[in-house]
Structure formats: C-alpha cells, structure tokens
Amino acid sequence: MTVQAHVFQPEGIDEHDDLAAAKAAPGTTWTRVSDGTTDELEAVAETFGIHTLELDDVRNDVRNDVRPKVEQFDDHLFVLLKTATLREGETTFAEEIRTRSVGIFVGPDWLVTLSTQTIPAVGLVWDAVTRAEKRLLARGADFTAYRIVDAVVDGYFDVLDEIESDIEAVEEEVVGATGLDLLADINELRRDLLSVRRVLWPTRDAVGVLARGDLDFVDETTEKYYRDVYDHVVQLVELNETYRDLVTGARDIYLNSLSMSTNEVMKTLTVVATIVLPLTFVVGVYGMNFETMPELSWPYAYHAVMLGMAGIAGVMALYFRREGWL
Amino acid sequence: MTVQAHVFQPEGIDEHDDLAAAKAAPGTTWTRVSDGTTDELEAVAETFGIHTLELDDVRNDVRNDVRPKVEQFDDHLFVLLKTATLREGETTFAEEIRTRSVGIFVGPDWLVTLSTQTIPAVGLVWDAVTRAEKRLLARGADFTAYRIVDAVVDGYFDVLDEIESDIEAVEEEVVGATGLDLLADINELRRDLLSVRRVLWPTRDAVGVLARGDLDFVDETTEKYYRDVYDHVVQLVELNETYRDLVTGARDIYLNSLSMSTNEVMKTLTVVATIVLPLTFVVGVYGMNFETMPELSWPYAYHAVMLGMAGIAGVMALYFRREGWL
Amino acid sequence: MTVQAHVFQPEGIDEHDDLAAAKAAPGTTWTRVSDGTTDELEAVAETFGIHTLELDDVRNDVRNDVRPKVEQFDDHLFVLLKTATLREGETTFAEEIRTRSVGIFVGPDWLVTLSTQTIPAVGLVWDAVTRAEKRLLARGADFTAYRIVDAVVDGYFDVLDEIESDIEAVEEEVVGATGLDLLADINELRRDLLSVRRVLWPTRDAVGVLARGDLDFVDETTEKYYRDVYDHVVQLVELNETYRDLVTGARDIYLNSLSMSTNEVMKTLTVVATIVLPLTFVVGVYGMNFETMPELSWPYAYHAVMLGMAGIAGVMALYFRREGWL
Amino acid sequence: MTVQAHVFQPEGIDEHDDLAAAKAAPGTTWTRVSDGTTDELEAVAETFGIHTLELDDVRNDVRNDVRPKVEQFDDHLFVLLKTATLREGETTFAEEIRTRSVGIFVGPDWLVTLSTQTIPAVGLVWDAVTRAEKRLLARGADFTAYRIVDAVVDGYFDVLDEIESDIEAVEEEVVGATGLDLLADINELRRDLLSVRRVLWPTRDAVGVLARGDLDFVDETTEKYYRDVYDHVVQLVELNETYRDLVTGARDIYLNSLSMSTNEVMKTLTVVATIVLPLTFVVGVYGMNFETMPELSWPYAYHAVMLGMAGIAGVMALYFRREGWL
Amino acid sequence: MTVQAHVFQPEGIDEHDDLAAAKAAPGTTWTRVSDGTTDELEAVAETFGIHTLELDDVRNDVRNDVRPKVEQFDDHLFVLLKTATLREGETTFAEEIRTRSVGIFVGPDWLVTLSTQTIPAVGLVWDAVTRAEKRLLARGADFTAYRIVDAVVDGYFDVLDEIESDIEAVEEEVVGATGLDLLADINELRRDLLSVRRVLWPTRDAVGVLARGDLDFVDETTEKYYRDVYDHVVQLVELNETYRDLVTGARDIYLNSLSMSTNEVMKTLTVVATIVLPLTFVVGVYGMNFETMPELSWPYAYHAVMLGMAGIAGVMALYFRREGWL
Numbered sequence A, B, C, D, E: 001m002t003v004q005a006h007v008f009q010p011e012g013i014d015e016h017d018d019l020a021a022a023k024a025a026p027g028t029t030w031t032r033v034s035d036g037t038t039d040e041l042e043a044v045a046e047t048f049g050i051h052t053l054e055l056d057d058v059r060n061d062v063r064n065d066v067r068p069k070v071e072q073f074d075d076h077l078f079v080l081l082k083t084a085t086l087r088e089g090e091t092t093f094a095e096e097i098r099t100r101s102v103g104i105f106v107g108p109d110w111l112v113t114l115s116t117q118t119i120p121a122v123g124l125v126w127d128a129v130t131r132a133e134k135r136l137l138a139r140g141a142d143f144t145a146y147r148i149v150d151a152v153v154d155g156y157f158d159v160l161d162e163i164e165s166d167i168e169a170v171e172e173e174v175v176g177a178t179g180l181d182l183l184a185d186i187n188e189l190r191r192d193l194l195s196v197r198r199v200l201w202p203t204r205d206a207v208g209v210l211a212r213g214d215l216d217f218v219d220e221t222t223e224k225y226y227r228d229v230y231d232h233v234v235q236l237v238e239l240n241e242t243y244r245d246l247v248t249g250a251r252d253i254y255l256n257s258l259s260m261s262t263n264e265v266m267k268t269l270t271v272v273a274t275i276v277l278p279l280t281f282v283v284g285v286y287g288m289n290f291e292t293m294p295e296l297s298w299p300y301a302y303h304a305v306m307l308g309m310a311g312i313a314g315v316m317a318l319y320f321r322r323e324g325w326l
C-alpha cells in the first residue's frame, strides 16, 4: 500500500501526495501507512518527527514484542496498540494468538497511523472518514484517534466471545467425561486466556493513561470518550479473569470425574470379588478328595449347598445395595 | 412508563409534564424514567445536559456491560449502579445473575434517575417521596440520591442471603457424600459468587468515591451517609470473599469424602480377598488328584482342615481389626 | 444498666445523674452505657452530639454487621470496636464467633462508651477508674480511650490462644490419621481463623488511624500508646495468617496419610493375590480329570508340587520384601 | 552482667560507672546492657529518657512478641531488632525459632543497647570498639548502630544456610520416597521458613526506614551503609520466598512418588491377576465331574491344554510388556 | 586483563595508561576493568571516587549476592547489573544459573565499568566504541551506559529462549507420560524460571529508575532509550511469569496422565476379574464331589454349561463395552 494522507478542509477531504504539505495544510491531517515497508515508515517518521525507537516499536517481531503503551513526546503523543486474533492448530505458546501492532501518533492538528500489517480497526475508521462520516476529522486528531482505539478494543470482544463459546462447549462435556482430549481442550483454553491477558493488561494501562486527562494532545472534551473506552477495557480484563476462574472450575470437575470413575470401577470389582470369592471357596471345599466327608453322601447336600450359597450372595448383595455400592 | 417529574415546594410535591419548567422551578426536582424507551431517555438527557456516553452506559447490553461507577461532570454528577438477582436454571455464565443498570444524575437542585428496566430500589424511594416522607426532597438531590444508593446496596444483602442458604445446605450434605450432583452445586455456588463479585467490587469503588467527599454536588452533611453505605458495601465484599472460602472448604471436604470412599472400598476388597484366597488355595490342594496323598485317607483330615482354615481366617480377621480395616 | 457518668475532679471522681451537667463540669467526664436500651443510647447521643448513624453502628445486627473503624467528626472522634469470643457447637458460619460492638466517643474533655451488650474490656477500665487508678481520667479522655482499646485488643490474644491449642491438638493427631472427624476439626479451625480475621483486619486499620497521629482529639503524648497497641494488632494479624498456614500444613499431612493408607491397602492386596493366585492355579492343574496325566501316579509328585509351590511363594515373598511392599 | 558505659575520647576509650556523667561527657558514649534485669534497664532508661513502652518492647515475651521496628522520638531513635536461631526437637510452632530482642537507642552523641538476653551480634561490635577498632565510636553513634544492625542481619544468613542444607538433603531423598518421615521433614521446613519470615519481613521494613534517609539521628554519610544492609535483608527475604518455592516443589515430587507407587502396585496386581485368573478358569473347566466330557479321554489333551495355557499367558505377557505395565 | 581507559577526542579515540589524566582529559572517558583483581578495582575506585560499598557490590559472592540496582551518588550514578546463563547438571538451587555482576558508574563526562569476570555484553559495546561505532562515546557517558544495559538485557532473551525450548519439549512429551524423569524435567524448569526471576525482577526496578528521568547524570534525550530497555525488561518479566503458568499446566497434565493410567489399570483388572471370577465359580460347582448331582450325568450338560458360561461372558463384555471400560 502506498502512503495515504488526508486533510480535512471545510469544503471536504483533500488527498495529498506531498506529506510535508499535508502536514502544513490547515485542517486536521491523517496520514495512514498500512502494510508499510521500512522505507515508507521512515519517510513518514521523518516528516512528522517520529523517533526511530517509536518506529522499532511499531515493527513488531519476536525479540521486540512490545506491550501496548502510551508515551508523551514534546511534539506528539505516541499510542501503541495491538490487535489480537486466536489461532487454530498452534503448536507453541508464542503462536496462541496473532497480534499486530499499530502505532497511533497524535500531533496538534495531525494524526499518523503506522503499521507493517493490515489493521482492520484502522480501516474501519478510515472508511468512515472518507465515506460516511466526513466531518470526523473536524473533531480533531485526538477524537479520530479515540475512534481507532475504540475499534481496536471492540475487536477484543470478538476474541473473548470465541473463548466463551469454547468454555461453554467444554462445560457441557465435562461432567462425567474422563478423556485426555477434554483435558487438552481445557489446557488450550487456559493458554488462550493467558495470551489474551498479556495483551489486555497493558492495553488497560495505556487507555487509562489516555483517560486520566493530563496529556498534551488530548482535548478535555475527548477525555470522556477515552474514559468510555477505558470502561470497556476494564470490563474485558475482568471478563478474562472470570473466564480463568470458569476454566479452573471445569478442570476441577474433570479431575473429580476421573476420581469418581476410579471409585466406581473399584466398587464394581469389590462387589463382584466379595460375592464370588467366598462362594468359590465353598465349592472348593466340596471338591476336596478326602475319603471321609460325610456331607458328600447326603442326598440333598448339593441342593442345600447351592441354596446356602444363593442365600449368602443375596445377603451380600443387599448389604452392598444398602452401602450404595450397587 | 411515561416520564415523571416531581418538584418539591414548601407547600407540597408538584407533578410536572414540562421537563424544562420542572428543572427551572425552585425546589428540588426529581425526574424519573423507569422502563424508558430510547426517545424518553433522550428527551430527558437533552433537558438536563446528560451526555450520549452516559445514556449508553444506562442502556446495558452484552457488549456494553458497564461496571458501576461515579463520574464527575461540570454540571452534574453521574452515578451508575446495577441491581442484581440470582437466576435459576441458567446454562451459561452470562446468565448467572440478572443485572439492571440505573443511572443517577445529581445536579445542583435536581435529580434524574434513568433506567430501561424497572428498578425496585428506585421505586421504593419514589414512593417514600410521593407518599410517606414528603420532605425527603427538601434535604437535597444528593440526599435523595443517597437513599437510592442505599436501597440498591440493601438489595445485595438479599442476594448474599440466598447464597448463604445454599452454602449451608451444601455444608450439611457434604460430609460423606460423593455424588456428582453435590459437586455441581458447589461449582454453581462458586459461579454465583463470582458473578456477584463482579458487581460488588466496582460498586464498592463507586460508593467509596461518593463517600470520600471531594465531589461537586454532594454536600458535606450528606457524605457521612455515603460513608455509612460504603461500610455496608465493604461488608458485602468481605462476605463474598468469606463465602468463597467456605465454598472452597466444602469442596475440599467433598473431594476428601471421595478419596475416603475409595479407601474404604479398597479395604473391603483387600480384607475379603486376603482371607478367602489362601483358604481357596488350601481346598484346592486337597482337590488334587495325585494317587499318593496320605492325608486324604486320614479319617479326621477333613475336619482338621476345616478347623485349620477357620483358625487362619480368625487370625486374619483379628489382624485386620487391629489395623482398623474391619 | 442505667447510664453512668463520672467526672474527674482534683478531689476525686464525681458521679452524675444529669448528663448535660456532667458534660459541662470541669474535668474529664466518662459517660458509660453498657447493655443499653435504645432510649438510653439516644439520650446520651443527644447530649453529646452523636449522630444517628453512629448509634446504628453501635447497635450491631446481622444486616448492620459494621466493621471496626475510626471516624473523625467535627466535635468528637468515633471509634467502633468489636470484641470476639469463639463459640462451640455452632452450626452456621455466622455463629463461628460471637462479636459485640462498642462505640467509643472521644471529645475534648469527655469520653462516652456505648454498647447494647456487656463489654468486659470496658468494665475493666471502668473499675480501674472508679477503684484502683483514680487519676486515670486526669490523663485525658484520649488516654482513657487508649486503655479501653488496649483491653479490647488484649482480648483477641485469648481467642488466638484458644485456636493455637486446637491447632496443636490437631497436629498431634494428624500423622497417620484418616478419619472424617479430624478433617472436620481442621475445617473448623479454618473457619474460626476466617471469622477472627474478619474482625482483626479492620481493627488493625482502625488502630493504625489512631496511631498515625493526625486526629483532632488524640494528644501527641497519647499517640505513642496507640502505636504500641498497633504493634499488637499487627502481631495478631500475622499470627492469624501464620495459623492459617499451619492449618493448611496439617490438612496436607492428613490428605497424604489418606493416600498412604490407600497405598498400604493396595500393597497388602497385591502381595496376597500375587503369591496365592499362581499357587491356586497350580493346584487347579492337578485337580483336572484328564485320563492321561502322568504326574498323578508318580509317588512323590504330591510332595514335589507342595515343595515347588513353597519355593515359588518364598521367592515371591523375598521379592516383595526387597521392593519394600512387605 | 552489670551495665557498661564506654565514652570515646580522643585519647582512648573511657569506662564509666556513672551513667549521667558518661552521657554528659564529650565524645560518643555507648551504654550497653546485656542480659539485663528490670532494675538495670530502668536505671538506664531514666538516664537517657527512654519511654516505658520502649522498655516493654525490649522485654520480649509471648504476649508482647513485638516485631522489629524503628521509631523516631524527639530526642532519640529507637531500633528494635530480633536475632533468630533455629531450634531442634521443637514440638509447637512457637518454639520453631528462638528469637531474642535487642533495643538500639541512638541519640545525638550517645548509643544505648538494651537486652534481657545475651546478643552475640552486639558482643562482636562491643569487642571491636574495646579492642580492635577503637576509633569506631568516633564515626558516631549512628555508624556504630549500623555495625550492630549489620551483624544482626548477617546472623540471618546462618539460619537460612542451615535451612538450605536441610532442603538439599530432602531434595536428594525425595525422588521415589513415600515414607511419612520425609513428609514430616518437608512440613518442618515449611514451618521453619514461616518462622524466619515472621522475623525477616518486619526487619526489612525497619532497615528500609533507616536507609531511606529522613531520620533525625542518622547522618547522611551513614545512610549509604544502611542501604547496604537493606540490600542484604531484601536478599534474605527473597531467599526465604525462593526456599518456600523449593519446598513446595519437593512436596509435589513426594506426593507424585506416592501416586506413582500406587500405580505400580496396581499394575503388578493387574498383570498377575489378568494372566492367572483365566488360566485358573481353564483348569477349573477340566476339573468338572460331568460324565460326558470327551476331551478328558483324549491322550494328549492334558499336554494340549497345558500348551494352550502357556500360549495364552505368553500373549498376555507380550501385550502387557507393550503397554509398559511389565 | 589490565585496566583500559579510552577517551573520545574529536580526532579519534585515545588510549590512556594514567587514569587521573584520562579522567581529566576533555571528551568522554570510558575506563573498563574486566576480569579485574581487587587491586585494579581499588585503583580505579580511588581515581573516580567510587565508595568501598560499591566495590563490594561488584565483587559478587554467595554472602553478598547483591540484587541489580541503581544508586544515585553526589558525583556519579551507580548501576549494578547481573548477566545470567543457565547451568546444566547443577545439583543445588544456588547453581541453577550462573550470574556475573557488572558495575556501571556514570559521571558527568566519564564512564567506568568494573567486573571481576568477563562480561560479554560489555565487550560487545567496547568493540563498537573501539572499532565500528567510534563516535558512540561522543553521545555521552549516559548513552554508552544505555548501550551496555541494553546488551545485558538482550542476553536475558537468550536465557528465556532456552527455557522456552525446554518447555516445548516437555509439552510434547507430557500427554500420556507418567515417568519420574518427566516430572524431574518439569521441576527443573520451575527452578530455572525461579532463578531467572530473581535476576529479572530487580533488573526491572533498576531500569525503571533509569527510565523515570529524575537522575543526575542521565540526559533527557537518553531517557527515551532507557524507556525502550524498560519495555523489554517488562516483557521479559511477563514472559517469565507466563512460562511459569505453562509449566504449571504441563505439570497438571502430567499428574492427570498418572491418575488416568491408574484408572485404566483398574478398569483392566476389574473387567478381567468380573468376567472370569463368576465363571470360575461355576466350574467349581461342577467340580464338587457330591454323590447326588443330577446334572453330572446329563449327556449334554457339559456343552450346556460351556455355552451358558460363554453367554454370561458375552453379556458382561457387552456391558463393559457400553460403559466404556473395554
């Protein structure tokens, strides 16, 4: 994508190719680099006085997996956010979620958004500015930035919704189940929530800084909008923690089901062995070959022994039923 | 419900249809929208200078499940509270409790309460103003607001009472029980407490802000009343945490009962098998068909063997009794 | 009990019936209501300018189970404390301890103590003032209040001593024990400590406020005495937490004893079955009725088989002994 | 021990019998009471203006088990520290460690150390002053106090070294062990660490106050020395927490060894029973006395059955080996 | 290694042997002692006014295992950092990681780095100054110090990468495994993470102090670079905590595998015993030697009994299959 710069003028939105001119023009300028190359990012950075360290933060890689944050510079405000989407079929923890960094730079009458990837949340607001809500830029760079922050935060709700569905699926299966698959699902949920939490917590702090109201390029009238976003991030953080508790609850029930299954198995074995073993002993007695065993010649001995054993078995079965083992 | 506006006058309570006139009238005005439509809420908001973001907070939905809070605006104070009732037969975590939002807006000499649902706590205070305690509004909008906050907080005690009864029921059943039903009940209690906590914690913070005494539309004489409510919310929060500990204790006992049941079952099996198996071996010996087995022809061999086996069984039974397995 | 008012005069302690006169009299006045009715409390409250909300806090009931606290009012200081005693035979958590509230109100030259129940700690100091240590009131209302706070805090040591004895009793029994009774005792201790903690934590905060030294009616020379009490409450809080750790340790040992018992039972069963089952198979072989079984007619076959089986049993027993199962 | 007072003079260390004269003498005075009686403590306290409450803190008993702390008074600084040594053969938690209190009082040009027991750390510094490092007192009372605090803190390293040895001994034994003795050792370590923590945490806070540098009788040049001690106490606190984690790890391995032992026992039983029981059934079949059993008269039936059973046993053994149960 | 001193001059880097001259020379001086003896350290310390306590901190030993920290002195800033490498084959907790201390001293126009061991991170920056990036010193002592701090922190990523590989290896093996080896690996990972955490946490605090921006010898333009390092240390700390959660998850799955293995073993035993024992009883019945047992003479009795037993076995097998035990 090439660099796009828009300037709000009373008569409409102007597109500019010359960044310096766009910045200098009266009206709020939004310069957007989406999916940008290093050259594009650096060109914009030079025009707007963005520090190399800030550019490094926008270029997200494994060694530089920067947390969302807000930094106040002399001539602009730097907001770094990350969007998050869950991944399927991941094999390492680092792959649990896919995050993309977006740098939002707010000057007195200009806004720059930089990213090395496509950020749908930024695209949504860009479309609003260029098509539906053309006077949005007129409310100031800080207000337009709020709209982007709001859209990024809204994206987290989708992630948590997805996790919530998974939790509900697990909760439905968990009672009585003892398979390793389900435990793997439960562990997978714990990892997802852990990954999302690593994005949400610093986002909450960053938005909190924006909402607190002592920053240079955020107008007082915009602060209440940031407070609104802050409410949502706090809600997301709490939801994440609550979901962790739910997953722990599901795991407890799973482990208990396993213990109960073992208990049931043992009861079955015990009932069978306890009834049959003594009877086997009895028939063993009358299988002995002693010459002198008076009972052997009694005509009804066989039937008496069979009846006796049936009696013993019945009494034991009753006992086990009373104990709740049968 | 239509919008209701009441103005306190020395000679009694006036009802008004014209909101602007009600606001302008001398005396404290309370405008109440209960079960309100979007149009009604917006009409009131316009008259009293309530921001769209505040209206959004009052309209509670899944994506905008705002936490209780207090926000100071230039011309009024915004208090958002939530009532809570436990639900039965819920199948997802989001349904554990039913919350309803109420916005309380306190101006210099006016009070507005907005809700899209019926809030019994507000109804109680409204009835007091219109029927029993007609001079309540004369104590100021902030004092009337305190009465509503107090009534909302009182409602949480009912919720915790209900949970307490459930905990006591579970504690009575838990010793010796090993069924999945009871574990489900215990987990259900954990979820209820989790849900209630999500309402109580931010309520405590919000009421704490009201009690701290540096807000614009809360009179110094009213603060001590808010401190009183604050004491109650703190008590509720502690109660909730304590109940969580009780539920954890009940769960531990339950799991221990299960382990003990398995232990008992194993003991039974071991005692029976350990006594009977050797005896079965003995009778097996004398069931062998060797031609030369001198004992077989001894006249009292059978009785001797039977007696010997009875002896072995008796000794073993004594041993097991001494070990506490019988 | 009727209301008692004492005024310290250089020449001794005066008893007063007229509260207003007692308050106005030169010298420090202590007005004490113990076991008071609502009327008595209200009469005193009116004389000394005590707010209805304060009276409500002193009247402790389930819905108004106020936490210990300190509140600074314009014309007096309000200290709410609670004494605690463990209960025996309790069936619900709310009954674990018996708490009694006492309100201590400190004015410039007067002290009021209000309670709806008998508070032994207050009685002790009252007796000191009236009998042994008559010049105590001369050191000021704040110092006399310190003495009461100190006596209340001392009472908590008795409660923790009682719990400590119970813990030691449990620790002595816990090794090797597997009965449900002991687990119930352990759970009971957890509940007791939970109940006591709910009193100790806010008491620590309240005494901390008294010790911090920026209150209106506490003299600088008295503050070091409150710091001394504060040290004790901190010690009590730590003791409570330490006891919780001890109880957790006892529970772990208990649960381990149970697992070990199951392990022992299984070993017994396995040893017996593993030795006896193969031998039973052997004797079964020679109990078969095949026409052609050459061994049957060998003259020493029977003795050879018996010896062989004894050998197998011996080898197995040695193996099990080496494995530590026997 | 009698009270000892030393005053540093340019020409050497003077010993004094008259406490008031020693205090008044130019040069830094160190008055030391070790193993002191109540009378001795009170005599010193009176001379140096030490409050009764401070004396009570130095006199350590069960009801007054004061935590290490620093208190700033108008005319001196009060530092209360506790030395700790592990006890062997203790039967109650209170006996896990033996603590001794020492009060260090720092005035403008005097130092007082009070204890009702012998404190080796104080003795070490006293010997340095009187023999090796005679100019130590010349660096000021606050620097000499630092040396005592440093020596007390060094003593904690010995305690943690002892515990570390015990942990390593337990870790070596824990794999594969299932005896109650080892669990008792593990629990003993938890209790030791709990006891030491109760001393270390408040010591850290106290030394932190000394290092923070806003106290009246601690010179700026001495503060960096207190910061050095503070580093060590923080290191000790972290070591204690780390050791707790190690002990928890050892306990987990122990419990797992037990579960694994049970698993092994069950496998043995299952393998034996699963191989032998079906064979016993087979020989039972041919031990039946039916008149018509054609196999009985086949000449090689016996050998065929024996071979068949060997085959079944072999197949089963192979299966169990493949499952890893054998 | 001998002491090396470099001074930046407009015309290039000068090497100096005389430390005092190097310090006095215009331009930024970096004096580096790597692998230094006590004499070398003390010589440098004297020249640059470094306190003995600071030297002690650089000399890292068991009793003086100082945590990373930043201390502000009048004439310089003292930064103590530690590099960490994992050790293999360690037998005590103290050996889990190998740490090396490096002292970084930042003056107005001089930088001193002291270490008693070789610190690769310092060597990297030294090489940059002397070879590649000769103007680095021109950016100031504080900026060069930042480069060293950055290199040290980068080293931690290697350590965590190594641990991450181990975690992934364990996670792959853990499902279904029940051997003690794997549990030992899991415990080893917990210990590694514990050791690394003890370095990371204080490093985060120290770098946070450098980034906060109120230190004397750190220029405002350098602070944003320290903030960048701070971001990385925070990321490392979070990674460490996340890895602890992953290891806990792996341990849970391991323990569950063990419970499930026990459950499987029990099921096998129960199925075999429950099918075979009753059949053994039946054949025992017809092995009895009663004279009157009518069935024995029925011609098809044998076949009928065999069929009947096959039927019983089949029904039981079906039942067990339906229960999921087979």
Ligand SMILES: [Mg+2]
Binding pocket: A090, A091, A092, A093
């Ligand atoms: Mg994965």
Ligand SMILES: [Mg+2]
Binding pocket: A086, A087, A088, A090, A096, A188, A191, A192
């Ligand atoms: Mg995932």
Ligand SMILES: [Mg+2]
Binding pocket: A150, A151, A153, A154, A229, A232
């Ligand atoms: Mg939003």
Ligand SMILES: [Mg+2]
Binding pocket: A067, A198, A199, A202, E235, E238
């Ligand atoms: Mg993170």
Ligand SMILES: [Mg+2]
Binding pocket: A228, A231, B053, B056, B057, B066
């Ligand atoms: Mg909102």
Ligand SMILES: [Mg+2]
Binding pocket: B086, B087, B088, B166, B188
């Ligand atoms: Mg319910």
Ligand SMILES: [Mg+2]
Binding pocket: B090, B091, B092, B093
């Ligand atoms: Mg549900």
Ligand SMILES: [Mg+2]
Binding pocket: A164, A168, B092, B093, B094
């Ligand atoms: Mg749902």
Ligand SMILES: [Mg+2]
Binding pocket: B086, B087, B090, B096, B097, B188, B191, B192
């Ligand atoms: Mg529910």
Ligand SMILES: [Mg+2]
Binding pocket: B150, B151, B153, B154, B229, B232
């Ligand atoms: Mg109330």
Ligand SMILES: [Mg+2]
Binding pocket: A238, B197, B198, B199, B201, B202
């Ligand atoms: Mg919450």
Ligand SMILES: [Mg+2]
Binding pocket: B228, B231, C053, C056, C057, C066
């Ligand atoms: Mg109250």
Ligand SMILES: [Mg+2]
Binding pocket: B235, B238, C065, C066, C067, C198, C199
């Ligand atoms: Mg409470």
Ligand SMILES: [Mg+2]
Binding pocket: C086, C087, C088, C188, C192
């Ligand atoms: Mg009791």
Ligand SMILES: [Mg+2]
Binding pocket: B164, B168, C092, C093, C094, C095
């Ligand atoms: Mg109750």
Ligand SMILES: [Mg+2]
Binding pocket: C086, C087, C090, C096, C097, C188, C191, C192
């Ligand atoms: Mg109790």
